[in-house]
Amino acid sequence: MSDATATPTFEPRIVGFLCNWCSYAGADKAGSAQTPYPPNVHVIRLMCSGRVEPEFILTAFREGADGVLVLACHPGDCHYKEGNYRAYARSQMVERLLTQFDIDARRYRFDFVSAGEGEKFVNVITEMVNTVRELGPVGRLDAVMAGAAEHKAGL
Numbered sequence: 001m002s003d004a005t006a007t008p009t010f011e012p013r014i015v016g017f018l019c020n021w022c023s024y025a026g027a028d029k030a031g032s033a034q035t036p037y038p039p040n041v042h043v044i045r046l047m048c049s050g051r052v053e054p055e056f057i058l059t060a061f062r063e064g065a066d067g068v069l070v071l072a073c074h075p076g077d078c079h080y081k082e083g084n085y086r087a088y089a090r091s092q093m094v095e096r097l098l099t100q101f102d103i104d105a106r107r108y109r110f111d112f113v114s115a116g117e118g119e120k121f122v123n124v125i126t127e128m129v130n131t132v133r134e135l136g137p138v139g140r141l142d143a144v145m146a147g148a149a150e151h152k153a154g155l
Helices: 023-032 054-062 083-100 118-135 142-154
Strands: 014-019 041-046 067-072 108-112
Touching: 014 023, 014 118, 023 041, 023 067, 023 118, 041 118, 054 067, 054 083, 067 083, 067 118, 083 108, 108 118
Parallel strands: 014 041, 014 067, 067 108
Antiparallel strands: none
16 A cells, blocks of 8 residues: 555644643653653643633634643642632533533543643543544534534523
8 A cells, every 4th residue: 555545544633721830730740751642732831720711622622623631730739729629610511511512522521630740641641632533533613613602692
């Protein structure tokens, strides 16, 4: 089989929202230890996971992400007291919202990763990439965003 007829391998594009104080520091620890992990995650560094609005997640999908990841401080460790609890509560709502828009909930993941958990960061990233790779490309989401606009207008 020549290279011209080979089927291209799907490589998912994943957007990761990471808390500055814990999850981003965990990613930094993994990098400092030179622990390899898939390069499929585009990291967006936020001061707190509680800052991640559901609209950010839907926008990531609309802009072509095949998956979205939100990583927060462990319960009780948030620098902003309860931002991670807010993020966790929103994650429950986001999972239900995604299924209403026919997006497989496995394309979204919320997890806790601390600054000292470089290995856990690598495991979470690897698991997410493998899950989304198995699901395949998300496809066009114009209808999803039209439905989101209708939903927001009805609130």
